[in-house]
Amino acid sequence: EPEVTQTPSHQVTQMGQEVILRCVPISNHLYFYWYRQILGQKVEFLVSFYNNEISEKSEIFDDQFSVERPDGSNFTLKIRSTKLEDSAMYFCASRWINTGELFFGEGSRLTVL
Amino acid sequence: QQxxxxxxxxxxxxxxxxxxxNCAYENTAFDYFPWYQQFxxxxxxLLIAIRPDVSEKKEGRFTISFNKSAKQFSLHIMDSQPGDSATYFCAATDISGSRLTFGEGTQLTVNP
Structure with a gap:
């Protein structure tokens, strides 16, 4: 069964460092998303991406965050200067059409020290 | 509103x-209500989802009941099993489908 894959599964970084989280969405999907989940809390929307541009972003997704689809398969989330409060599980998700089922990856746990 | x-x-x-x-929402533009299971x-x-043109949807032991006038929807798990122990999130989105808004989650424990 096709799946969304994410790397790394866990990253530990120092405050102020740049982090790149990588995702390989399901191959024929056109809509891509990043969500985050702080430990024990609900899943929060960060950004959606379609046709090589951001279609919507939340108030969490400030200038420290950026997304990119550098090639035909990868979808990345960059945090330029990490803060303690960026510690969370980051989930990539994708769907074929904007009304289709949303498939989540297993997440990348980011710990900022 | 969101x-x-x-x-x-x-x-x-x-x-x-x-x-x-149980879940409740305020945004009347929401028109797709999925439930997610997280281990x-x-x-x-995705576990099961409903659109507001029906009041109930059943898939196996899982049923969504939807009350459009009250802006509420609920998940019923019949014959609950220990393997159902997980966190369940309700969610909602509008027709654009761009942003899923999740509920706070319910940690379900089914004792043997």
Whole structure:
């Protein structure tokens, strides 16, 4: 069964460092998303991406965050200067059409020290 | 307006019992209401979803009941099993489908 894959599964970084989280969405999907989940809390929307541009972003997704689809398969989330409060599980998700089922990856746990 | 409120926060049910989780929303533009199941260390996985043109949808032991006038929807798990023990999130989105708004989650424990 096709799946969304994410790397790394866990990253530990120092405050102020740049982090790149990588995702390989399901191959024929056109809509891509990043969500985050702080430990024990609900899943929060960060950004959606379609046709090589951001279609919507939340108030969490400030200038420290950026997304990119550098090639035909990868979808990345960059945090330029990490803060303690960026510690969370980051989930990539994708769907074929904007009304289709949303498939989540297993997440990348980011710990900022 | 964008919030989805979910209750209870945690739920303990005996094997074979019925688990009921409730959600309420405010945004009348929401028109797609999925439920996600999340096991520890895993991403959320779609369990069942409903659109507001029907009041109920059943898939196996899982049923969504939807009350459009009250802006509420609920998940019922019949014959709950220990393998159902997980965190359940309700969610909602509008026709654009761009942003899923999640509820706070319910940690379900089914005792053997």
């Amino acid at each position: 919030q989805v409120k979910q209750s209870p926060q945690s739920l303990i049910v005996q094997k074979g019992g019925i688990s009921i989780i 520890p260390g895993k991403g959320p996985a």
